[in-house]
Amino acid sequence: MSRTMNAVLAGFGGQGILFAGKIIAIAGLIEDREVSWLPSYGPEMRGGTANCSVCVADDPIGSPLVLRPDVLVVMNQPSLDKFEGSVQPGGIVVADSTLVQRIPAIPNVKVCAVPATKLAEENGYKALANVILVGKLFAETHFCSEETIRAAVEQCVPASKKAKLPSNLAALEIGMNA
Amino acid sequence: MAEKVLMKGNEVMAESAIRAGCRFFFGYPITPQTELAAYMSKRMPKVGGTYLQAESEIAAINMVYGASCAGARVMTSSSSPGISLKGEGISYMAGCDLPGVIVNVQRGGPGLGGIQPSQSDYWQATRATGHGDFHVMVYAPSTVQEMADYAFLAFDKADEYRIPVMLLADGMLGQMMEPVVLPEPKGELPEKPWATSGHKNKRAHNIMDSLYLTAEELEDLNVARFERYQSILRDEQRAELFMTDDADIVLAAYGASARIARSAVVAAREKGIKAGLVRPITLWPFPTDAFEQVMSHAKLFLTVEMSMGQMVDDVRLASAGRVPVEFFGRTGGIIPTPVEVLARIEELSGKVGA
Numbered sequence: 445m446s447r448t449m450n451a452v453l454a455g456f457g458g459q460g461i462l463f464a465g466k467i468i469a470i471a472g473l474i475e476d477r478e479v480s481w482l483p484s485y486g487p488e489m490r491g492g493t494a495n496c497s498v499c500v501a502d503d504p505i506g507s508p509l510v511l512r513p514d515v516l517v518v519m520n521q522p523s524l525d526k527f528e529g530s531v532q533p534g535g536i537v538v539a540d541s542t543l544v545q546r547i548p549a550i551p552n553v554k555v556c557a558v559p560a561t562k563l564a565e566e567n568g569y570k571a572l573a574n575v576i577l578v579g580k581l582f583a584e585t586h587f588c589s590e591e592t593i594r595a596a597v598e599q600c601v602p603a604s605k606k607a608k609l610p611s612n613l614a615a616l617e618i619g620m621n622a
Numbered sequence: 623m624a625e626k627v628l629m630k631g632n633e634v635m636a637e638s639a640i641r642a643g644c645r646f647f648f649g650y651p652i653t654p655q656t657e658l659a660a661y662m663s664k665r666m667p668k669v670g671g672t673y674l675q676a677e678s679e680i681a682a683i684n685m686v687y688g689a690s691c692a693g694a695r696v697m698t699s700s701s702s703p704g705i706s707l708k709g710e711g712i713s714y715m716a717g718c719d720l721p722g723v724i725v726n727v728q729r730g731g732p733g734l735g736g737i738q739p740s741q742s743d744y745w746q747a748t749r750a751t752g753h754g755d756f757h758v759m760v761y762a763p764s765t766v767q768e769m770a771d772y773a774f775l776a777f778d779k780a781d782e783y784r785i786p787v788m789l790l791a792d793g794m795l796g797q798m799m800e801p802v803v804l805p806e807p808k809g810e811l812p813e814k815p816w817a818t819s820g821h822k823n824k825r826a827h828n829i830m831d832s833l834y835l836t837a838e839e840l841e842d843l844n845v846a847r848f849e850r851y852q853s854i855l856r857d858e859q860r861a862e863l864f865m866t867d868d869a870d871i872v873l874a875a876y877g878a879s880a881r882i883a884r885s886a887v888v889a890a891r892e893k894g895i896k897a898g899l900v901r902p903i904t905l906w907p908f909p910t911d912a913f914e915q916v917m918s919h920a921k922l923f924l925t926v927e928m929s930m931g932q933m934v935d936d937v938r939l940a941s942a943g944r945v946p947v948e949f950f951g952r953t954g955g956i957i958p959t960p961v962e963v964l965a966r967i968e969e970l971s972g973k974v975g976a
Binding site: 466469470473476478479480481482483485504505506507508509511 | 626627628653654737793794797798799800801881882884885886888957959960
């Protein structure tokens with residue numbers, strides 16, 4: 445459980461990629477581990493895509509920029525195309541298969557296709573595909589305890605949007621069972 | 623112990639400044655620093671402070687100048703091109719011996735450059751922030767926690783020595799989130815009998831001015847200021863030594879690139895190469911004492927920067943020809959990777975037989 449995780453999350457701006465990364469980072473914080481979260485903020489963001497690097501470790505984190513992830517969460521085809529070759533052997537890819545048309549087979553990498561956007565819409569949780577994918581990642585890797593992942597979602601939903609907490613927790617559950 | 627929270631570097635510097643008693647912030651937006659100003663705009667009104675988005679960086683630094691004259695704890699922040707615009711005002715502050723905190727979240731240059739992280743303003747920060755004979759103190763945090771710690775300390779040092787203090791960060795540190803414990807808010811702030819805060823007919827009035835038309839008078843002031851700098855050089859150096867006790871190859875890196883250098887040192891040790899890292903935390907005063915500690919056994923220095931090679935000058939001055947100094951850098955907004963730094967260490971290790 446307490447292994448190092450170097451994650452890249454990528455998708456279009458507005459899909460909640462940075463928020464999904466923050467849930468993972470907060471989970472690390474709750475378990476008192478070393479954590480870093482680094483967003484892309486460059487021209488690629490203005491072009492409509494967003495990504496972030498998240499590290500969770502037990503030793504101090506050197507570069508927070510993840511170049512060889514062991515976890516890749518993608519929410520569109522260009523992000524998969526860009527990052528699939530960088531995933532470490534033994535790593536995992538979680539892809540939103542509603543939006544990622546081509547689900548690749550990568551040697552020594554587990555690839556999970558979850559129709560997260562479709563599941564979100566069917567269940568009335570529009571715009572929570574990101575949280576569904578975090579739920580799936582948790583179910584596959586158990587990068588923190590189950591209590592922690594729920595607490596992390598609770599902390600990430602701002603006080604001003606408390607009404608949205610139940611749907612966020614429900615989306616997490618959907619992902620965990622997907 | 624206070625609560626650990628996950629925050630962005632830019633926002634942490636703002637919050638920490640407020641906790642240090644900063645009640646005036648003047649700035650102008652620029653990537654990758656804008657979150658600092660945005661945070662100030664939300665928080666300052668709630669603590670009875672003033673946030674003002676000026677019409678330009680030049681206006682902002684002159685507002686800092688004014689607030690500092692009146693004795694306030696005051697901050698401005700920008701990124702590289704904006705800092706160049708503030709240079710004149712910082713020189714005026716130095717000429718008046720005024721405290722104040724200036725944040726530079728560096729981006730690639732020269733010119734408008736790019737918006738990705740860089741460390742190419744080292745020379746500007748340590749050599750020539752503006753015209754004239756003067757220095758600013760420069761802190762170079764390398765974690766979000768240090769951004770909190772040194773933003774807080776910067777206000778104390780600025781007041782203690784009556785000197786502008788710069789926090790030299792970069793786009794990576796400014797944008798990233800890490801766990802941080804924020805400092806407890808400061809209670810009492812130091813008296814400032816020199817400030818132009820109203821004499822109430824009880825003392826002669828204070829004047830803040832950097833214009834001295836009598837050459838002898840100006841020389842005397844400059845000499846006296848440099849005598850004060852001597853005590854800063856003696857007492858305020860800060861650096862971290864990492865695995866340097868038996869190191870043959872000693873890396874030198876600050877801020878973001880120090881994180882990468884540290885990873886490369888750990889990887890080199892795993893390969894049996896005795897590498898270490900001197901991480902300057904103060905860039906002025908440059909921590910020459912820390913370099914002296916490793917001088918007798920180091921076979922080589924390798925300076926790692928996100929620039930074409932600027933701090934390497936200070937490492938050469940510290941070495942003074944005793945130990946050879948090499949350089950590795952990436953620029954334009956590229957963050958070096960631990961792998962490429964390690965490759966350089968291995969190459970140099972072969973050369974010096976370390």
